[in-house]
Amino acid sequence: MDFKKCNRCGCFYISDSNVCSNCQPKDNLEIAKLNNYIEKYGNNNCSLDEISVSTGISVKNLNRYINENGINISL
Numbered sequence: 001m002d003f004k005k006c007n008r009c010g011c012f013y014i015s016d017s018n019v020c021s022n023c024q025p026k027d028n029l030e031i032a033k034l035n036n037y038i039e040k041y042g043n044n045n046c047s048l049d050e051i052s053v054s055t056g057i058s059v060k061n062l063n064r065y066i067n068e069n070g071i072n073i074s075l
C-alpha cells in the first residue's frame with residue numbers, strides 16, 4: 001500500500017480511503033449533509049456555490065465528493 005496525502009488536512013497516511021482516519025468522520029458528515037441537501041432541493045438548478053453556502057461545505061470538498069461518490073448534480 002502507498003502513502004497517500006489526505007485531501008482535507010494534507011497529512012500522509014496509509015489507507016485505501018481518500019482521506020486520513022482523522023478526517024474520515026468529517027467527510028462522512030459532510031457527504032450526509034450533501035445528500036440531505038440534494039434530497040430536499042433536488043439536484044437541479046443549484047450551483048456548487050449555493051450548495052456550499054447552504055451546507056457549509058467548501059466547493060473544493062463538494063467537487064471531491066461528487067467525483068468520488070458519483071453524486072449526480074446537474075449544473
Ligand SMILES: [Zn+2]
Pocket residue numbers: 006007008009010011019020021022023
Ligand atoms: Zn486528514
